[in-house]
Amino acid sequence: MTVSRGPGDKTGGDSLHGLVEERLRQAAQRYTSGRRALVDLLAQAGHPLSIEDIAEQAPRMPRSSAYRHLVDLQQAGVVRRVAANDGYFRFELAEDITEHHHHLVCTYCGQVLDVTPTPAFEQAMNSYLASLTGSSGFVSDDHRLDVLGACATCNRARSARRDQALPRATPQPAGRP
Amino acid sequence: MTVSRGPGDKTGGDSLHGLVEERLRQAAQRYTSGRRALVDLLAQAGHPLSIEDIAEQAPRMPRSSAYRHLVDLQQAGVVRRVAANDGYFRFELAEDITEHHHHLVCTYCGQVLDVTPTPAFEQAMNSYLASLTGSSGFVSDDHRLDVLGACATCNRARSARRDQALPRATPQPAGRP
């Protein structure tokens, strides 16, 4: 049985753990069972995980340890921290371990999905980024594209109702009491 | 003297305040001097402001009031809250008041700049978004593109040094004591 490790699943077999171990060694860190559990979670999720997601799927891991592991894995270049629209961080494997991808953010249920861009689009993206370097003196070395909308599930729920209104989960601020 | 209101400066003259007042009225809210001051700040900044930016430029406004005004203005559709890479929110005028734009995020000093995309790129973006709708059942109604890199100022500072290392402000997690 093969397990999907994210979009594209670049690293076949178990080279993933070897690669992670090597990067940790570079940072004088050990690849312990807690860290391995986290990497497995992130690899099998295929989309960025919140600390809540992690706590659900690894109930025995203390939150302080999870946070610290994530920091260490970031510093080793294994994990990337992404700021979602709701102000909470999500965590995913670094793109050079999985593959460059974008995010579909459902503004109703808050779920974040990975999607791999078409080569044509990335080409347009690159020429656009090149044009930015010239005009403003800004030198880009990465980009992040989030597509906001309704996922398939929430879409069905919405069209099932007469009124187009569904409770939104993500961008709505707190409001007045 | 004309004041830039953001990229493109869609609303000329003082129709901005009229528009804001109208949207607040729709939400049964008044356009008071504190709220007007905030709208002026956001309009003149031309890039998303942090609560710290706001406190600096409007020292007499209490933070609790600033936050509450921002919530009210969001609910009225005047302000948009953007989650920056450092985990803190920034605030800017809604895109249908200014113009659709993207963000240049400097990963060294944390500053966020607005940039208006070329029509060619937005066209590529639209066809890309259309392709997403088909495949996964996800229906997109908005997108957010953040370009990460080094702003002109930090770029100069970086090339002035022999080593390429500058202290990063944004994505670097806290580290171990």
Place this chain on the structure above:
DNA sequence: TATACACTGAGAACAAGTCTCAATCCAACT
């Protein structure tokens, strides 16, 4: 002027994320 709400400021409350510290593990030696 009276009345009913909306608005405001001060500060308490909340919670995601970070830090501290004592205990434990483990790779590298003898």
Place this chain on the structure above:
DNA sequence: AGTTGGATTGAGACTTGTTCTCAGTGTATA
């Protein structure tokens, strides 16, 4: 096999951006 020094871990205190509470003030409208 035992020692040892540094890395790792769990529990909980702490920090701080953001939200909530509440009493007092402003302001439309009649």
